[in-house]
Amino acid sequence: MRSIPDNLQAVKERIAGAARAAGRDPATVTLLAVSKTHAPALIRQAYDAGQRAFGENYLQEALDKMAQLGELALEWHLLGPLQSNKTRAVAERFDWVHTVDREKVARRLAQQRPAALAPLNVLVQVNISGEASKSGVAPADVATLAAALAAMKKLRLRGLMAIPEPGAPQSRYREIGDLFRGLRSEFGLDTLSLGMSDDMEAAIAEGSTLVRIGTAIFGERSKVRDAA
Numbered sequence: 001m002r003s004i005p006d007n008l009q010a011v012k013e014r015i016a017g018a019a020r021a022a023g024r025d026p027a028t029v030t031l032l033a034v035s036k037t038h039a040p041a042l043i044r045q046a047y048d049a050g051q052r053a054f055g056e057n058y059l060q061e062a063l064d065k066m067a068q069l070g071e072l073a074l075e076w077h078l079l080g081p082l083q084s085n086k087t088r089a090v091a092e093r094f095d096w097v098h099t100v101d102r103e104k105v106a107r108r109l110a111q112q113r114p115a116a117l118a119p120l121n122v123l124v125q126v127n128i129s130g131e132a133s134k135s136g137v138a139p140a141d142v143a144t145l146a147a148a149l150a151a152m153k154k155l156r157l158r159g160l161m162a163i164p165e166p167g168a169p170q171s172r173y174r175e176i177g178d179l180f181r182g183l184r185s186e187f188g189l190d191t192l193s194l195g196m197s198d199d200m201e202a203a204i205a206e207g208s209t210l211v212r213i214g215t216a217i218f219g220e221r222s223k224v225r226d227a228a
């Protein structure tokens with residue numbers, strides 16, 4: 001495997017190429033480095049190469065890393081499913097949550113967000129692939145949840161997030177892109193979190209503004225840890 005700085009550079013070139021191919025400014029696509037299962041030392045290497053935004057799936061693992069990297073000015077994004085009994089630490093420690101799919105959980109996040117911190121940035125996770133995934137709200141229910149979130153003062157609704165099933169056709173990416181564009185002006189959205197190591201080009205072609213990239217930056221994850 002090449003070094004993390006080299007991988008980051010290669011990913012940025014892929015993003016820029018995909019953006020240009022879609023007639024978009026590469027600067028409109030943010031790179032989120034997904035560091036789950038990887039050691040804090042690797043996050044530090046990415047930080048030294050200029051990366052600031054990191055995504056984690058497992059709460060305890062993320063809190064441990066935050067404690068070890070506390071002196072770095074990092075932006076933390078939660079990508080994993082969120083249990084309603086674990087919202088407090090998320091509200092206190094994260095900058096973004098990509099996986100909001102229930103009003104009850106959102107309400108707890110809003111209530112528990114410390115007054116001294118800026119509103120928590122949230123995305124509605126959309127279940128774009130139907131039965132293939134259990135997380136996320138159905139496309140038909142997104143506007144209702146978005147309206148509820150938009151009214152919560154300590155949350156800042158930024159947009160939508162989706163995980164198309166592996167090998168999904170381009171039309172799946174277009175569906176989520178269309179859903180995002182349909183709600184964008186009503187709710188002042190600016191973020192479509194879509195695309196991973198294997199499908200960032202398909203996502204950027206349909207309007208993704210944030211790609212979540214793990215493997216292409218940090219290498220393969222160990223399967224054992226992944227199952228946690």
Ligand SMILES: *Cc1c(COP(=O)(O)O)cnc(C)c1O
Pocket residue numbers: 034036057079080163195196197198212213214215216
């Ligand atoms: C793990 C994960 C990623 C990163 O996937 P890669 O294929 O390693 O780039 C992106 N998004 C979510 C929600 C993830 O859980």
